[in-house]
Amino acid sequence: MPPDHINDSRYPFVETLKQHRLTLAPVSIETLQVNVGKLCNQACHHCHVDASPYRTEIMERKTIDRCLEILRDHPAIKNLDLTGGAPELNPHFDDFVIEAKKLGKHVMVRHNLTVTFDGNPRTKESKQYLPEFFARHGVEVISSLPYYQEYFTDKQRGQGVFNKSIESLKLLNAQGYGKEGALVLDLVYNPVGAFLPAAQESLEADFKRELSKKFGVVFNRLYTITNMPIHRFRQQLERLGGYEEYMTKLVNAFNPSAAVGVMCRSMISVGYDGALYDCDFNQMLEMQIGNSKPLTVFDFDCDVLIKRRIRFASHCFGCTAGAGSSCGGEIIHEGESHAHTN
């Protein structure tokens, strides 16, 4: 069981599922989401990874090779979702992308935009080749941009991040990203504070209109994501005295239809050390898959994993509030009554 500070009895997620007669079992493993390290050129206020330039956890080559073996041996796993930190700061990142593409996988990168200009904060290695690299290998780029204006963006991600992000988006557009072709550029919105995201569709329209009008920037889709009450964001809530209020908001907004579509039912998350988790949030809370023996990529067995019991705790209310939240944005779109399972 997760420790008490994670599974807060005031906000009992498992009991809430029972009240709604919901059993959330795995349905597939379509996506392998791999956190290749916690090193990042930024240190954002809301970051659930606590990533920063000072983190040293980086996935080793042998673990990446094992992930590639898993992808090769399991055709049903269609997507490789690379995250971090800034995943591009792993020294084996490029090889990982190239080899996964050779296996015919759809590769997504959670790209923070600024790393292109900042480079590696430890080695000072330049990363300005990234837009061209992404385009050459047909990588789907998914980038955080908390708002279409400077104020909210810099407040959350640091001074100067907005302008740098816009320049980086222009480089991606110049490579053909975000247009009619095959190169997909998605943006991710998350609230700057203790409130739920606005409806994805209307916010996407705002982002498209404003970014196009003011900067000539285009993109494909906007994903809205709820801030998860763990790590830095939780600390911020507690510092401001708003943790209980935020949790109550999430609990009151529990949506059974969104719960059915939570991302942990169709993915496996891999930590930098190869440990397996139900999602990236459980990873950061060290809620590893496996009861008696915590599992790693070196024990990867699809038959076992598809039958596993997903580990839930209080933070899971973050994925089931309102329209729901996942790495692919809201789970239920406006006007829909049923959840997406992906």
Place this chain on the structure above:
Amino acid sequence: MNYYESKDLGRFADVGQFAGNLMKKFFDYYHEATGTDGALTKREKALIGLAVAHSRQCPYCIDAFTTQCLETGSNPEQMTEAVHVAAALEAGMTLIHAVQMHNCLKRQGG
């Protein structure tokens, strides 16, 4: 002592302890009027609510509609402009009474 505690907003439903049927009707009406998309979007309604909250200087409503504005996608510039609309109307309502002053002045031979 602070007469307005923001956490008391969460106790609004307690007012229904007495005459509960009236509070239920109120909440249904309130939700329909402010919390749904209609001829106006929820975002537009939230901005109107924020402006009225300031005009009537209700701390509970300011808390509630600041959050509502953020959760419907408004930004601080839009929210501040909404408050300026309320403030401008308040100023206008004061200034328009100067016509009454002028009328009086004329009656006084001024």
